[in-house]
Amino acid sequence: MAAEKTSRPTMAQVAKLAGVSPTTVSLVINDDPRAKSISEPTRDRVAEAVRSLGYRPNHAARGLRTQKSETLGFITDEIATAPFAGDTIRGAQDYSWKRNHLLTVLNTGGDPSMEEASIEMVLGRQVDGIIFGAMYTREVAPPRSLERTRAVLLNCYAPGSTYISVIPAEKEGGRTATQILLDAGHRRIGFINGLGTTYAAKERLKGYRQALRDNGVSYEPRLVRNGNYHSDSGHRHARELLTGENPPTALFCSSDRMAVGAYYAIMELGLSIPRDVSVVGYDNQLELAAYASPPMTTIQLPHYELGYTAARYLLEDAPSNGQGGGTVHEIECPAVIRDSVGPPPN
Amino acid sequence: MAAEKTSRPTMAQVAKLAGVSPTTVSLVINDDPRAKSISEPTRDRVAEAVRSLGYRPNHAARGLRTQKSETLGFITDEIATAPFAGDTIRGAQDYSWKRNHLLTVLNTGGDPSMEEASIEMVLGRQVDGIIFGAMYTREVAPPRSLERTRAVLLNCYAPGSTYISVIPAEKEGGRTATQILLDAGHRRIGFINGLGTTYAAKERLKGYRQALRDNGVSYEPRLVRNGNYHSDSGHRHARELLTGENPPTALFCSSDRMAVGAYYAIMELGLSIPRDVSVVGYDNQLELAAYASPPMTTIQLPHYELGYTAARYLLEDAPSNGQGGGTVHEIECPAVIRDSVGPPPN
DNA sequence: CCGCTCCACTCAATCCTTTTACTAAATCGG
DNA sequence: CCGATTTAGTAAAAGGATTGAGTGGAGCGG
Numbered sequence: 001m002a003a004e005k006t007s008r009p010t011m012a013q014v015a016k017l018a019g020v021s022p023t024t025v026s027l028v029i030n031d032d033p034r035a036k037s038i039s040e041p042t043r044d045r046v047a048e049a050v051r052s053l054g055y056r057p058n059h060a061a062r063g064l065r066t067q068k069s070e071t072l073g074f075i076t077d078e079i080a081t082a083p084f085a086g087d088t089i090r091g092a093q094d095y096s097w098k099r100n101h102l103l104t105v106l107n108t109g110g111d112p113s114m115e116e117a118s119i120e121m122v123l124g125r126q127v128d129g130i131i132f133g134a135m136y137t138r139e140v141a142p143p144r145s146l147e148r149t150r151a152v153l154l155n156c157y158a159p160g161s162t163y164i165s166v167i168p169a170e171k172e173g174g175r176t177a178t179q180i181l182l183d184a185g186h187r188r189i190g191f192i193n194g195l196g197t198t199y200a201a202k203e204r205l206k207g208y209r210q211a212l213r214d215n216g217v218s219y220e221p222r223l224v225r226n227g228n229y230h231s232d233s234g235h236r237h238a239r240e241l242l243t244g245e246n247p248p249t250a251l252f253c254s255s256d257r258m259a260v261g262a263y264y265a266i267m268e269l270g271l272s273i274p275r276d277v278s279v280v281g282y283d284n285q286l287e288l289a290a291y292a293s294p295p296m297t298t299i300q301l302p303h304y305e306l307g308y309t310a311a312r313y314l315l316e317d318a319p320s321n322g323q324g325g326g327t328v329h330e331i332e333c334p335a336v337i338r339d340s341v342g343p344p345p346n
Numbered sequence: 347m348a349a350e351k352t353s354r355p356t357m358a359q360v361a362k363l364a365g366v367s368p369t370t371v372s373l374v375i376n377d378d379p380r381a382k383s384i385s386e387p388t389r390d391r392v393a394e395a396v397r398s399l400g401y402r403p404n405h406a407a408r409g410l411r412t413q414k415s416e417t418l419g420f421i422t423d424e425i426a427t428a429p430f431a432g433d434t435i436r437g438a439q440d441y442s443w444k445r446n447h448l449l450t451v452l453n454t455g456g457d458p459s460m461e462e463a464s465i466e467m468v469l470g471r472q473v474d475g476i477i478f479g480a481m482y483t484r485e486v487a488p489p490r491s492l493e494r495t496r497a498v499l500l501n502c503y504a505p506g507s508t509y510i511s512v513i514p515a516e517k518e519g520g521r522t523a524t525q526i527l528l529d530a531g532h533r534r535i536g537f538i539n540g541l542g543t544t545y546a547a548k549e550r551l552k553g554y555r556q557a558l559r560d561n562g563v564s565y566e567p568r569l570v571r572n573g574n575y576h577s578d579s580g581h582r583h584a585r586e587l588l589t590g591e592n593p594p595t596a597l598f599c600s601s602d603r604m605a606v607g608a609y610y611a612i613m614e615l616g617l618s619i620p621r622d623v624s625v626v627g628y629d630n631q632l633e634l635a636a637y638a639s640p641p642m643t644t645i646q647l648p649h650y651e652l653g654y655t656a657a658r659y660l661l662e663d664a665p666s667n668g669q670g671g672g673t674v675h676e677i678e679c680p681a682v683i684r685d686s687v688g689p690p691p692n
Numbered sequence: 693c694c695g696c697t698c699c700a701c702t703c704a705a706t707c708c709t710t711t712t713a714c715t716a717a718a719t720c721g722g
Numbered sequence: 723c724c725g726a727t728t729t730a731g732t733a734a735a736a737g738g739a740t741t742g743a744g745t746g747g748a749g750c751g752g
Contacts, residue, residue, distance in 0.1 A: 020732090022708090024731065027710095056469060057709070086430075102471070105450075106449075122448070124404070126405065204361075287603070289632050358738080366702085371739095407707090410738080411706070411741080
């Protein structure tokens with residue numbers, strides 16, 4: 001019956017109801033350190049007034065005064081297209097939430113003018129920081145405008161800059177994969193790597209070689225191929241490796257897709273996994289790796305952790321204006337053990 | 347040398363530089379309809395001042411005055427976990443961007459208290475609307491607090507409410523899949539459906555039956571099974587269907603995962619796709635369907651479009667406070683034709 | 693040349709919190 | 723009992739845009 005007050009209650013209304021000044025309400029609500037001088041009864045009256053009016057602070061007004069938005073911007077090239085994007089976003093959002101921040105996502109489609117516009121857009125909203133992410137790990141030259149706020153680079157790095165970067169520990173991932181096969185007893189391990197020019201491929205190769213070295217196995221270049229991450233290239237390279245002379249007894253593939261291609265090649269050759277050939281993939285693309293037959297042992301990219309960690313550095317450590325000393329933080333790529341690895345034949 | 351002005355320029359500074367009042371600057375910037383009375387030269391001076399100072403309006407201040415945030419909230423249960431989440435978010439963000447809005451994402455993990463908290467959080471930021479999404483299509487009871495703003499339901503519906511809903515056209519999807527097989531000449535079509543209780547399963551079954559009816563094929567309950575969307579249940583049901591009496595010549599599976607399971611069953615039985623058995627999947631989970639062998643014909647869930655459309659209705663049509671008349675908008679699920687369908691044997 | 697309408701803007705109030713500077717009353721040490 | 727602190731608050735300014743109400747001058751009809 002009473003006319004519904006359509007607009008939300010303001011702090012002044014709360015103050016009036018509680019019989020105090022807006023200042024007091026503000027102090028109580030934010031429980032400001034200086035508010036220890038406010039008595040328990042007053043505090044309660046304020047709390048009660050807040051509850052009964054359903055008061056929530058107006059974020060715009062607060063932001064105007066404090067110059068903070070409690071919001072993080074998440075700007076990426078194409079990450080939102082990739083199947084793992086959700087995980088990264090979720091990681092970043094989870095940490096943000098812990099710190100009472102919200103996450104605003106923007107994807108630029110890789111268009112530099114869109115990147116610029118996105119940064120301007122979130123800057124206009126006084127975001128407290130920006131996570132600038134790339135779809136695959138690589139070197140980037142972030143737009144200058146990024147320097148106008150705190151920022152952390154996710155899945156990319158800018159040598160010579162002072163941004164903090166968060167990327168997967170690819171070298172270690174390559175080492176882990178290789179070590180799993182070495183531990184199973186393999187000595188001739190084929191490596192179907194990704195495009196030789198990418199960061200991931202270079203690092204994984206380092207990891208592969210290091211694992212061999214650490215185990216006293218000599219490196220044979222003929223066992224290493226560069227594929228393009230797609231299923232058919234995995235198929236082709238696996239076939240070539242396995243039909244060559246003195247074929248490998250195990251394959252480490254730099255993507256689950258290529259590993260699936262390798263699966264087909266192995267089947268076609270009348271061989272069986274892991275009895276005749278062991279396989280380790282990379283990515284842990286759930287659908288592919290887990291539902292393969294047999295379920296595939298693979299190395300997982302830490303998507304969620306990348307997002308979570310980037311948000312954490314942004315809110316915790318990154319000093320303003322990119323003065324982060326250019327540290328690169330590597331996040332571990334854990335192994336997911338399934339059924340595609342066994343001892344070598346004989 | 348000059349002390350770097352660290353804080354961003356304000357409208358007053360622009361006004362002073364251009365030799366006009368802040369009002370004028372405001373009118374020019376927003377090119378307000380009432381600003382047609384502002385002369386071209388003045389307009390240019392303002393624009394020039396804006397450029398030279400690198401001025402960007404303070405969003406908080408504007409929001410405070412206008413009671414708008416130009417921000418949409420995207421609240422979901424677990425959607426961000428699902429592999430397709432990125433697409434939905436991207437769709438919503440793309441449309442928001444077109445309308446000069448930003449998208450803030452929140453995922454609740456399905457926890458009702460978290461749902462409530464999320465809504466309160468974005469409400470505190472005066473979002474212009476909320477997209478409330480579910481991971482799989484189902485009926486929901488949205489929290490009451492959602493009524494305090496405009497909202498659109500994505501991938502879910504609330505019967506009896508007045509929210510606009512945007513969901514995939516599952517019945518039509520089921521019909522399409524079945525029709526593809528009928529068109530290829532099949533008359534005994536096995537249907538490995540999902541959990542019988544879900545919206546998707548019920549609707550797809552309706553579509554399946556309607557397609558049969560439209561083509562004068564009688565419905566045989568023995569050909570319909572309920573799986574659990576996972577690979578192994580597809581495997582089991584396919585095996586049972588194909589080894590039974592008078593087996594189907596084609597299988598329609600309600601998920602790509604089950605279809606992959608069916609693939610294995612078919613292989614095990616020494617049959618070949620599509621020569622002996624045709625298969626149609628559902629979801630178009632890229633990795634699974636496209637890299638299967640042979641590549642799988644499937645029905646695509648319109649994730650991007652769902653997000654895009656939800657944002658569109660939110661910004662265009664949805665009147666405040668859920669007064670949307672409870673319309674449910676169905677988004678088409680297009681077929682993706684690959685190589686797993688052919689004519690029946692003989 | 694008077695009054696009126698337009699034109700091209702400007703003034704000042706407003707949105708809602710936070711924060712600095714202050715004050716009145718109570719307490720305390722000596 | 724005095725002056726100094728502490729307690730428990732308050733008043734008012736500030737933060738940066740938008741907007742309703744106004745203003746001074748030019749142009750125009752009569």
